[in-house]
Amino acid sequence: MSTNKHQLIRYNKLDRCFQNFGKEYTIDNLLEAVNEAILDHDVNSSGVQLRTLRKDIAYMRSTIGYDAPIETYKSSNGTNYYRYDNKNFSINKSPINETEAEQLKKAISVLQRFEGSPEFEWVNEIAPLLNDKFGLKSQEKSNVFRI
Structure with missing residues (x-):
């Protein structure tokens, strides 16, 4: 799924709603909650x-997403x-998925363009840490020439 406006805000709000076992969130309740979260972040958003x-x-349910165990239940009044299905699940506790890994690799690649610049010395430290932390392999080009 492509990155679009307020995507992370929507996913995080849905995550909090799905974790709340004290309220039965219908599709209309979810839509209202998500739109409120977006408006809190961007008052000009529709x-x-x-x-x-x-x-x-x-x-969120898909394996390329978060593989979230989102279930649909019937309430006593017949609405869904x-x-x-697991109180302890959260998308923020799950490992990064393929899409996020690709985005992170691209971000690291952009940051590494600034290596060597005095004002970007921190990139020399952060890029390897991110690569190690998330199990990403950098595609470094070798400067060794063979004759």
Whole structure:
């Protein structure tokens, strides 16, 4: 899924809603909660539509997303509500997925362009740490010439 406006805000708000076992969040409740979170961040935003919310939930459930155990339940009044089937699950506790790893690799690559500049000495320290922490292999080009 491509990175789009307020994507992380939406995912984090949905994560908090799905973790809340004290409330039964219907699709309308989720849409309202997500749009409130977006407006808190960007007052000029028009929020998202139901279609985007459904795609977000599908992405969070998918293996290329967060592989989140989001279940749909029937409430006593017959409406569907959503929550994690595991109270301890959170997308923020899960390891990074392939998409996030690719984005992180690209970010590290951009940062490494500044290596050697005095004002960017911190890049020399942070790039290897990020590579090690997230198990990313940098694609360094060798400067060794063979004759």
